[in-house]
Amino acid sequence: MRxxxxxxxxxxxxxxxxxxxxxxxxxxxxxxxxxxxGVKGSGECTPYPRYxxxxxxxxxxxxxxxxxLERGMTQEQLQQQLPAGAARNAVDCALWDLEARRQGxxxxxxxxxxxxxxxxxxxxxVIDSPEKMAEAAIMLWNKGAxxxxxxxxxxxxxxxxxxxxxxxxxxxxxxDANESWHGEGLASRSQFLADLGVAMLExxxxxxxxxxxxxxxxxxxxCADESCHTRSDLATLAGRYEMINIKLDKTGGLTxxxxxAHQAAEQGFELMLGCMLCTSRAIRAALPLTxxxxxxxxxxxxWLAVDVEPPLKFSTGLLHLA
Numbered sequence: 001m002r003x004x005x006x007x008x009x010x011x012x013x014x015x016x017x018x019x020x021x022x023x024x025x026x027x028x029x030x031x032x033x034x035x036x037x038g039v040k041g042s043g044e045c046t047p048y049p050r051y052x053x054x055x056x057x058x059x060x061x062x063x064x065x066x067x068x069l070e071r072g073m074t075q076e077q078l079q080q081q082l083p084a085g086a087a088r089n090a091v092d093c094a095l096w097d098l099e100a101r102r103q104g105x106x107x108x109x110x111x112x113x114x115x116x117x118x119x120x121x122x123x124x125x126v127i128d129s130p131e132k133m134a135e136a137a138i139m140l141w142n143k144g145a146x147x148x149x150x151x152x153x154x155x156x157x158x159x160x161x162x163x164x165x166x167x168x169x170x171x172x173x174x175x176d177a178n179e180s181w182h183g184e185g186l187a188s189r190s191q192f193l194a195d196l197g198v199a200m201l202e203x204x205x206x207x208x209x210x211x212x213x214x215x216x217x218x219x220x221x222x223c224a225d226e227s228c229h230t231r232s233d234l235a236t237l238a239g240r241y242e243m244i245n246i247k248l249d250k251t252g253g254l255t256x257x258x259x260x261a262h263q264a265a266e267q268g269f270e271l272m273l274g275c276m277l278c279t280s281r282a283i284r285a286a287l288p289l290t291x292x293x294x295x296x297x298x299x300x301x302x303w304l305a306v307d308v309e310p311p312l313k314f315s316t317g318l319l320h321l322a
Contacts, residue, residue, distance in 0.1 A: 002070050005033040006062050006090075008055050009279075014305045017277060018126040020153035020180035021050065027277035027304060030058045032090040034069065034098045041098025043285060045086035045249050046276035050226065053086050061087035075255045084230045084252035092253025093285040111258065111288040117322035119290055121314075122149040122174065122297040125164065130156060134163040141168045145317030148173050149202075149297055153180045157189060165196045174295060176202040179226055183212030194219035200295065202245060202272075203227065213240040223272055231260050234267060243270040243294065248286050261289055275300040279308035283319070 011027040033042045047053035065073060065081050073081070075095050082088040100110045108115045123145040125136045137148055148171050150164060164173065175193055181204040193201055203225040205212060210227055223243035227233065229250040237244065244264050251257040261271055271293040273286060278300040290296055301307045302314050313320040 002072065003035040004066055004069055005031075005035075006059055006066075007031055008059075011277075011279060011307075012305045013277070013303045015303070016126070017124075017303055018128065019151045019176075020127065020178040024277065027279070027300070028055060029278060029282070030055055030062075030086065030090055031281070032062060032094040034094045036098060036102070039098060039101050041094050041096070041101055042281060043090040043093030043095070043097060043253075044279060044282040045090035045093075046278050046282070047086045048249060048276060051085060051250075058085075058087045058090070061085075062091060065091065075253075079252075079255060082252065084250065084256060086249045088252035089248045090253075092255050093248065093282075096254050096285065107284065108288055111254075113288040113291060115287060115290065115321050117320070119296050119298065119319040119321065120147055121299050121317060121319050122147045122295060123299050123302070123317050124149045124151060124297075127151050127153055130159040130163040133160050134167040137164045137171065138167040140316060141171055143316035146172060147295065147317060149299075150175045152177045154182075158192060161193065161196055161198075173198045174200040174202060174223075174297075176225070177204040179203055179206040181205055183209060183215075186212060187216035190216070190222070191219050200243060200272075210236065210240045218242065221270065225274065228260075230256055231263050234260075234264060234269070237269070238267065241269070243272055245272040245274045245297075246289060246293075247274045247276065248282070249276050254285055254288065257286070257289055261292055265292060270294045272297065274298075277303055279304065280310075280312040281308050283312055287321075 009029050017024045029044050029046050031044050047058045100107045123140045125133050200221045202223040207226050221242040223245050224237050224241040225245040228244040246257050272295040273289050273293045274297040280301045283298050
């Protein structure tokens with residue numbers, strides 16, 4: 001019989017995280033611990049209000065499968081019992097971690113993945129005035145970051161982007177609008193970003209407005225984030241997006257994420273690996289996906305004032321695994 005513990009944690013950030021939807025000062029996560037035969041595995045999720053989730057709703061979902069988990073529920077059975085989302089992610093990752101520890105293997109070895117010694121990760125520049133965003137970009141560049149993810153809303157786009165590009169002319173820039181733009185003017189904005197040498201534009205339009213992406217030739221790759229959760233979404237993305245952003249909290253865990261990555265790659269999509277504001281515990285669970293991605297955006301723990309123990313080793317723009 002497995003023992004199960006489910007609890008909430010709140011991790012203060014060292015500075016506010018500001019995107020088009022608002023500002024956050026802490027990362028609130030739900031942790032699932034499974035113990036069997038003296039071996040303990042854990043998984044973490046970040047409930048996301050954009051998807052109608054909060055701590056209470058996630059814990060309530062997890063409670064519905066606790067009897068089956070105690071009796072030995074597998075990952076395959078879990079996929080049928082809970083929908084994709086944060087709750088299933090925490091449970092699925094706890095099952096993976098438990099199995100890896102039972103076998104005495106790393107999660108990478110369990111999933112037949114070879115990880116590099118270090119991973120280049122995006123460092124996020126949050127929304128602020130053009131001058132403050134440029135200052136943040138050059139500070140990150142001077143500390144070693146070479147891939148910067150620029151958060152945008154629907155204001156001061158050209159002013160902010162020109163200031164940032166002038167401050168860091170050699171940085172690789174990706175832009176994330178978090179659904180805040182509109183179809184009108186999108187083609188000209190995309191061309192403007194391409195002319196600045198931006199490498200990718202992420203989720204410019206609200207979910208449901210994706211059809212507007214078919215109406216112009218993309219001068220730079222466009223990545224689906226909120227529009228892509230699981231394999232069932234891929235059919236609607238063809239011809240609209242060139243890339244998808246895989247996050248375990250959207251897929252409902254590593255099980256679906258691995259399947260999504262495989263199927264998306266087969267269909268010609270390039271891959272990005274993202275995260276929510278989270279601890280190193282959540283990033284560890286996603287590491288088997290890193291070898292196949294064009295961009296890794298795994299800086300969630302770097303926003304925390306204090307990380308979980310033991311933390312992963314980050315330097316600015318790099319995750320060190322050696």
